[in-house]
Amino acid sequence: MTEFTPTRDEIVLLARHAGLDLPPAYFDELVDAYANVRRMAARLPHNRPRGDEPAHVFTPTKFLPVRS
């Protein structure tokens, strides 16, 4: 699959899609951040066994109200 290399306008649109609608003064920072993040994300291992657990454990008792 060819890597998606978005244009500057598309990066701004992607940020907007994530709920971040910034003034044009910050567009350079968005473009720079996009390249940095996607470089790291591209290194993420994929194709894990379905049951591979993330490093999240939810312990319900941790969220019980605490009696003082």
Next chain:
Amino acid sequence: MASDTLSTTDLTSLGIAELAPLLRDRVISPVEVTEAQLDRIARLDNRLHSFIAVTAEPARIAARKAEAEIAAGSYRGPFHGIPFALKDIVDAEGVPTTAHSRLMPDTPAAADAPVAKRLKEAGGILLGKLATFEFALGGPSFDLPFPAALNPWNTDYLPGGSSSGSGAAVAARFVPAAIGTDTGGSVRWPAAVCGIVGLKPTYGLLSRRGVQPNTFSLDHCGPMTRTVRDCALMLQACAGHDPFDPGSADAAIPDYAAALTGDIRGMRIGWVRGFYAGHASDEVTQAVDTAVEGLRALGAEIVEIDLGPLADYCDCKTLISMSELFAIHKPDLQTRPEKFGAKLRQRVIGGAFIRGEDYIQAQRWRTELARGILASFANVDALVTAGWLTTADSAAPGSPDMFRKWLNVTMPFSLAGIPAMSVPCGFGEHGLPISLQIAAAPFAETTVLRIGDAYQRATDWQSHAPILS
């Protein structure tokens, strides 16, 4: 009382372990120690900017109270009468928490964070709040409401971060002890480049409540001191379960100082040379290699261990953090981006481009990477590597942003949630400190401290002091 023989300078040069018996035996008073530290801060911190706020009057009140308690025979223990300071993302009752940022209100915190409360209950005397990278991430920034802290060993250089003020203030003898926070290395990095000791404990050993978050699953508070023994004493005073912090561990708290036997004969230590060899500067590589040989000479068995590419840990940690940081800061980013320092904004903004799947895959990667590290403890008692890959960075504005260039040698142990500590092991060019890092299995702080203490007994790096006057 005191001080016919101890000058003000002498008092500020003493650590917790040296001050404690003098305070207990009323050779000196907490008032004298506090005044000596306040005087040194007033005279010299205009060069370092390590403090954001000095709470002199409340400190004097606390010192007089401690003096009266000790005089009345109610000595609380080794932290009684000891001055300390907090990184300014940690709440202290009655003092605004600035996070070194324009984004925070200037209203005083309503209550102490538990880590601060425990230190006060142990008799500690809070001297103030310390500089930080903005929200423990964005720095060093020169566009913030407070100046960036500088390195006391050479003020042309930075003290690392994000606990920048904590590193600088302890190294400068402004306080014998400070609290930092560490998400990916923010206790250990400033400790390493300021020539002090910094411990990131096991995840959950110290409460995170009342502390501005960076990354929920990676945030730790940690003690920063000038010696390992002081670190053990401070950890004793602030460790413990907090039922209101869901990340807090309900673990037994051992006697940390009792573990400092000075004897590491027969311990098996995994040498993770691959984390720094080829990545670190030559002077760091040489100093850390020499320190490891020193541990061998003390009777430890050194076994070289490969834990894979350092870059994997850095990418995994950074993706997790950026996602969580974006979730935390997005409302402000959307409504008032101009209030952010440029570095915080630039580091948070990328979280918009991390997909839900990326975040989960990064968390699965964390499991794999952490398991790799934890598996090594089947064969060794501890791991050692560099405390940081370079000496301190230049303070010149416009210097390269280390968050983009870096491989970060502290992040592997952050992902694994295990105790890891920086200990001074030399000096490099420009008189800047170099550090060894020691890590061990979850809740094996005693092992980390024991090795670090044995190393400090055999060396004298901790006795060097920066010259500020």
